[in-house]
Amino acid sequence: MAPLLEIKNLRTEFRTDEGLVKAVNGVSFEVAAGETLGLVGESGCGKSVSALSILRLIPDPPGKIVAGEIIFEGQDILKMNDDEVRAIRGNRIGMVFQEPMTSLNPVLTIGRQMTESIELHMKLDKEGSRKRAVELLEMVGIPEAGRRLSDYPHQFSGGMRQRVMIAMALSCNPKLILADEPTTALDVTIQAQILEILARLSKELGTAVIIITHNLGVVARYADRVNVMYAGKIIETATAAEVYANPRHPYTIGLLKSVPRLDQAKKDRLDPIEGSPPDLINLPSGCSFSPRCRYAIDKCFVEEPPLASVGENHYAACWVLPTKDMPGTVQTVGVAGGARA
Amino acid sequence: MTTQTSTPATAGRNGASGDAPIVEVKDLKLYFPVTAGFILQRKVADVKAVDGISFDIRRGETLGLVGESGCGKSTTGRAILQLYRPTAGEVKFEGQDLTKVKGGALRRYRRKMQMIFQDPYASLDPRMSVGRIISEPLAIHGLAKGPARKQRVQELLRVVGLNPAFASRFPHEFSGGQRQRIGIARALAVEPDFIVCDEPVSALDVSIQAQIINLLEELQEEFGLTYLFIAHDLSVVRHISDRVAVMYLGHIMELTDRAELYENPQHPYTKALLSAVPIPDPELERTRERIILHGDVPSPLHPPSGCVFNTRCPIAVEECRERLPEWRDLGNGHWVACHRV
Ligand SMILES: Nc1ncnc2c1ncn2[C@@H]1O[C@H](COP(=O)(O)OP(=O)(O)O)[C@@H](O)[C@H]1O
Numbered sequence A: 001m002a003p004l005l006e007i008k009n010l011r012t013e014f015r016t017d018e019g020l021v022k023a024v025n026g027v028s029f030e031v032a033a034g035e036t037l038g039l040v041g042e043s044g045c046g047k048s049v050s051a052l053s054i055l056r057l058i059p060d061p062p063g064k065i066v067a068g069e070i071i072f073e074g075q076d077i078l079k080m081n082d083d084e085v086r087a088i089r090g091n092r093i094g095m096v097f098q099e100p101m102t103s104l105n106p107v108l109t110i111g112r113q114m115t116e117s118i119e120l121h122m123k124l125d126k127e128g129s130r131k132r133a134v135e136l137l138e139m140v141g142i143p144e145a146g147r148r149l150s151d152y153p154h155q156f157s158g159g160m161r162q163r164v165m166i167a168m169a170l171s172c173n174p175k176l177i178l179a180d181e182p183t184t185a186l187d188v189t190i191q192a193q194i195l196e197i198l199a200r201l202s203k204e205l206g207t208a209v210i211i212i213t214h215n216l217g218v219v220a221r222y223a224d225r226v227n228v229m230y231a232g233k234i235i236e237t238a239t240a241a242e243v244y245a246n247p248r249h250p251y252t253i254g255l256l257k258s259v260p261r262l263d264q265a266k267k268d269r270l271d272p273i274e275g276s277p278p279d280l281i282n283l284p285s286g287c288s289f290s291p292r293c294r295y296a297i298d299k300c301f302v303e304e305p306p307l308a309s310v311g312e313n314h315y316a317a318c319w320v321l322p323t324k325d326m327p328g329t330v331q332t333v334g335v336a337g338g339a340r341a
Numbered sequence B: 001m002t003t004q005t006s007t008p009a010t011a012g013r014n015g016a017s018g019d020a021p022i023v024e025v026k027d028l029k030l031y032f033p034v035t036a037g038f039i040l041q042r043k044v045a046d047v048k049a050v051d052g053i054s055f056d057i058r059r060g061e062t063l064g065l066v067g068e069s070g071c072g073k074s075t076t077g078r079a080i081l082q083l084y085r086p087t088a089g090e091v092k093f094e095g096q097d098l099t100k101v102k103g104g105a106l107r108r109y110r111r112k113m114q115m116i117f118q119d120p121y122a123s124l125d126p127r128m129s130v131g132r133i134i135s136e137p138l139a140i141h142g143l144a145k146g147p148a149r150k151q152r153v154q155e156l157l158r159v160v161g162l163n164p165a166f167a168s169r170f171p172h173e174f175s176g177g178q179r180q181r182i183g184i185a186r187a188l189a190v191e192p193d194f195i196v197c198d199e200p201v202s203a204l205d206v207s208i209q210a211q212i213i214n215l216l217e218e219l220q221e222e223f224g225l226t227y228l229f230i231a232h233d234l235s236v237v238r239h240i241s242d243r244v245a246v247m248y249l250g251h252i253m254e255l256t257d258r259a260e261l262y263e264n265p266q267h268p269y270t271k272a273l274l275s276a277v278p279i280p281d282p283e284l285e286r287t288r289e290r291i292i293l294h295g296d297v298p299s300p301l302h303p304p305s306g307c308v309f310n311t312r313c314p315i316a317v318e319e320c321r322e323r324l325p326e327w328r329d330l331g332n333g334h335w336v337a338c339h340r341v
């Protein structure tokens, strides 16, 4: 069966005063129907730009999708006209963003915002779409849903607003939901509520989800598969279980080692990744992780490693492909020497 | 830094220091008045940001303070430093109640107590060179004049792992992690004994977080520092703290040794908080028990009567709605405020 979404060699760039930012630099991946895919990586690595590219929401100028294919249900979104894209956005593909306040209209009631898109996409009358809105709000656990339809966004707490966003994203029975850091701005107990709702509903409704986060724990708990991004590229991809049990890219290994964990004995010292992510305008030659890598060999500084198979459905872009137990050598990118930390 | 008198930093680490605590907080309250009226501002209510908390901080230890946003962590830190003057209660520093100290005497105490802030972007004046930022506290307290001051700045930069030549640069030239190092150098300038670290790594990427946490630990050992470490990430707090206090809506719910808190939590809020933290291990996540709390944190303008957690507590009984639970020691320094424990 063809995947629900297939992204091939996507490149998205921004023209800035400082130079050309290669935000998404040749990214390819697939999402199967009903699957939850985690997209992880540190800030600025191109997660949001990847998601926005799927919906063609890149502000132009300064941004532009310069290459690639985004095939959704058999059709290339990059070849569609504006009307066709609009028919997909918020309908076949739902969206949940980090800050619901900026994606909700502050001067319209929640009811108005919800029924508008339901009427438009689902071809329901006023009464029908109102009923659907109430049903959706109940689904995401908003108490007194009927009454709350006449409330404005600011009358909801952060957690409740995010529930509303999920309800809206689900309103037209989408096949795919893009959730960009949906709980980053929320406290842990509220984060747990929201992620449980998202996981339960996507399972019940068979909706695929791309969940973008920098929290490795969130991905471990909710994703079937994981793409790890670094400097605009996917550097490792595998099932969630495999990525955590058997990471093969030095960056993934480093990330997993650098976080303190509740379930493990306290370490004397944490094991950080030295240095900091590269400037996307002046990418290092060879592997973009090479200046920070503990396993780098000479080749890493000149030639870029391809995403290569390292096991069943497991790919990593690295010349060395170490395992997590392999000792590495800390490079002297020590902060005292002036490297950015 | 050579002049610092070095208290054995290990005393607190073993939890067996015989010394008097460096900080003693008793029944501390800090209310922010809410005013109304255009010309005549009159007080109409109080935000009970901190509402009667008591704890000690031992010399040389790190006391972690965790809780969700708005629960009063920063206010607690600022009230200890007398940046906010408490509404009621005592804050003793080295035996002296600071709430009764004013003017020059208070300034002398302030030299011994410093603060590191969350946002490395907002907490450094963009118009000041790094050298001026770091030497400002020296100027305020009339320390190290002329060439000695310049030398001291260079020494401080080295201590926090930055190139001494950075003194002439400006904050915008640095990454988040480097800015946090500058903030730490500024705090260290006056050779404090006690530092309030207010979410010092929350705004940083995980690989950089580990660098800063290691630095804070190294500095503590080198200079015998005592920390109040505020954070909302329980994994980070567990790593760095000797003891941990859990705060909710202006109250401390539980306080005990790090190991005890994570292995044997007693308060239902602590249990929920711990279970809400996703762990980067899908195998483990599959079988982990999760306590999902319902609803939102109530407003500190109208806190619930009785135990402030009762509206979300899964085991609340009638008594919890009627009476504030007593803050009591279960033995061996495990403190908790809950009727059901
Ligand atoms: N509108 C824009 N103009 C210029 N650069 C942008 C714009 N949006 C994103 N970028 C750049 O693209 C890169 C990737 O950003 P993003 O996808 O938002 O990262 P993240 O992984 O944190 O979501 C960053 O370097 C960012 O600065």
Ligand SMILES: Nc1ncnc2c1ncn2[C@@H]1O[C@H](COP(=O)(O)OP(=O)(O)O)[C@@H](O)[C@H]1O
Pocket: B032, B047, B048, B049, B067, B068, B069, B070, B071, B072, B073, B074, B075, B076, B300
């Ligand atoms: N300067 C202030 N004026 C009025 N209310 C404040 C002020 N600072 C904090 N508060 C309120 O006090 C409560 C506790 O805030 P804070 O101590 O900043 O919490 P935390 O650091 O745990 O997130 C919050 O409800 C906050 O809105």
Ligand code: SF4
Pocket: A249, A250, A251, A287, A288, A289, A290, A291, A293, A294, A295, A296, A297, A300, A305, A317, A318, A319, A320, A321
């Ligand atoms: S290719 Fe080389 S530099 Fe890049 S991650 Fe692998 S070992 Fe490190």
Ligand SMILES: [Mg+2]
Pocket: A047, A048, A049, A180, A181
């Ligand atoms: Mg983003």
Ligand SMILES: [Mg+2]
Pocket: B073, B074, B075
């Ligand atoms: Mg705070």
